Amino acid sequence: MAIAANLGFPRIGAHRELKAAIEAYWKGETDAAALAATAADLRARHWTTQRAAGITVIPSNDFSLYDQMLDMTATLGAVPARFGPIGGEVSLTTYFAMARGAKGVPAMEMTKWFDTNYHFIVPEVSAGQSFRLASLKAVREFEEAKALGIHTRPVIIGPVTWLALAKSRTPGLAPLELLPAVLPVYRELLDRLAAAGADRVQVDEPILATDLGEFHRAAFWTAYDELANAAPKLMVATYFGALGPNLDVATKLPVDGLHVDLVRAPEQLEPVLAALAPGARLSLGVVDGRNVWRASLEAALAPVARAVAVLGTDRVEVAPSCSLLHVPFDTGLEKELDAEVHSWLAFAHQKLEEVAALTAAANGDRAAVALAFERSAVVAMARASSRRIHNAGVKARVAGVGADDLARRSPYATRAVVQDARLGLPILPTTTIGSFPQTAEVRRARADARKGRITAADYDAFLERETEACVRFQEAAGLDMLVHGEFERNDMVECFGEQLSGFAFTRHGWVQSYGSRCVKPPLIFGDVARPEPMTVRWSRFAQSLTDRPMKGMLTGPVTILQWSFVRDDQPRSVTCRQIALAIRDEVVDLEAAGLPAIQIDEPALREGLPLRRADWEAYLGWAVDAFRLSAAGVRDETQIHTHMCYSEFNDIMPAIARMDADVISIETSRSDMELLAAFSDFAYPNEIGPGVWDIHSPRVPDEEEIVGLLRKALAVIPAERLWVNPDCGLKTRGWAEAEAATRNMVAAARQLRATFADSGSSITAQPAE
């Protein structure tokens, strides 16, 4: 019999119960026992839900209090020395300290999980490091499910992926060199799981969907030759893309089974079937774990039927393409969503029902699921022909975009002169990235307005007070270019989705972004248009309060695309261009409203890079064009800023330069300005604001520290083109930290300006300290 399997379930809870429990624990409002009770309750509910949906292979250890990579790090006892010695198991305090930092001890780094908007905690390794089994979480969670009568398949992150994503703390050491040292711990863990009764274990190796050199490919042989001897049967799970040249490695591993993503890479079915080791099981990822549209069951059944024909039912599992961590919980919770759009959607619950229906059909029980198949066909037809999707005006406008629309009127050098004259900024101008603290009070006022507990007028007045206070604070702090503070925004993407047509938004469609933080991605279901200005009211209001230049604040087309659930019936590039035109209209309206500078944030530009380098050029072509289209409608004297965070820039510098923003602010402080090297090596021609304050940490940088960072920056960027700003927006910070750090940042800029004035020197590069 083919088996219905799942690879991972969302863990934050239908109503974000886990978020509430974790944050209450962090604040000291509850204890570890209360947190553990909520966590166990959620796990139990989620296992039961999956069983009720018809799933046979139910995962365990997909749950996490912060991040599954961090869980593996703890399991391997790979706790960096700065967190102190660990005796037995890694304690909850140490675990959270690794994720978030502790007094005086910086957190481990966090970065994007492949091309998702989920962030993981990056393992740190060093030469000679020893590993030991330091967390039995996987075993405990297996036993917990077993006690509830549910036999699960535990999930762990595989050794090659864990090491490939690790950061080496020893110069010259490739983390993968430590493979022989981690394998015994994996082996011990697998044996402990087997002793607890686990007969199968899912080992996630998504790194197989990326370009790998021989060193990494060989590591797979070493790793699985060793682990195949453990008692549980192993299902190696790959997802987010095609195996490509790694197909040989993946299909020949001495393991019981292989999971492949047939949503992102349907073309790999035949090569995988041809290459699969004799007797091996194949798990077919045919239901999209990265998007929210209902599957066409008939279309999804085709590869399953083909696999059954080749392998027989007993060697086939049917599954989502990847863990369901990346989609919301249950469409059933959405009571306010437009009924038509609602009927097109499948969240985690519904996706599991789809998996179960496909499995029944694969097993020849088509009659039992006839209704589900019929409904799926009706919905697919209705969606394809819906008038809600198509907007002739938008299509015509996109078709009419020409090369002129993608270019500013004059080159940067000409623009810089007129912008300088208009803005009258000092050298090393100071600014912030846009958001100021989203305090509980701000969020509560928004929730009150939404639920009708306060009137729209009261909410508006509240926002005016917040915005004005923020402007006054920035004036008093001495910032040169101001922002309005973004108090009216729930999220930098969701708030635009709410105002654009072609978008729908949910009330409960939360998806974990990192730790306890969640986002509610909008749904792009149709052609995108901007019925009316979206941000002009608040930017104009803020500018009216001050003589200093105010920066309009927008999210760019690529980031809106990347952080939404995107329609799957046309290329992403087309949808992106539609969004770009909507943002372009907003940019032009902000200019007309008197804003002398407009920032178009593109923090997700790099995250959108395809996993395979061969696909980069095409992506960067349309993504950068979309940014240019959004920005190029303004006159030379309007200064266009962009902002990026979480990015390695080295390999995409030409694309960043081609964006042709007048000013780019980037995250650099955590890497001690290392990232700037890319900008200097490439001779980046426009203005740059390298972040001098790590806003992810509550730590307030002092004036001298910021001066030190700026001196490093001045060694590679001429002062005429250097801005002074934090790494990112301040929405997650409290006011006390924001105020102190802003003042130190302004003081640092002033100190350096004075140095230049005293020395009477022209403003040129200063030696790094």
Ligand SMILES: CN1c2c(nc(N)[nH]c2=O)NC[C@@H]1CNc1ccc(C(=O)N[C@@H](CCC(=O)N[C@@H](CCC(=O)N[C@@H](CCC(=O)O)C(=O)O)C(=O)O)C(=O)O)cc1
């Ligand atoms: C910059 N980042 C972002 C990413 N993706 C986005 N879509 N947006 C981003 O900003 N990806 C990369 C990074 C990830 N970083 C973050 C940082 C912070 C958060 C975050 O704080 N998320 C919030 C939720 C934000 C939100 O939408 N808030 C809403 C709803 C608030 C709410 O829950 N209200 C309650 C009532 C509250 C009360 O009564 O007090 C309710 O409605 O029931 C809002 O502000 O209105 C989080 O809390 O997790 C995410 C990613």
Ligand SMILES: N[C@@H](CCS)C(=O)O
């Ligand atoms: N303008 C946004 C950018 C975040 S990446 C902010 O300041 O929060």
Ligand SMILES: [Zn+2]
């Ligand atoms: Zn940012």
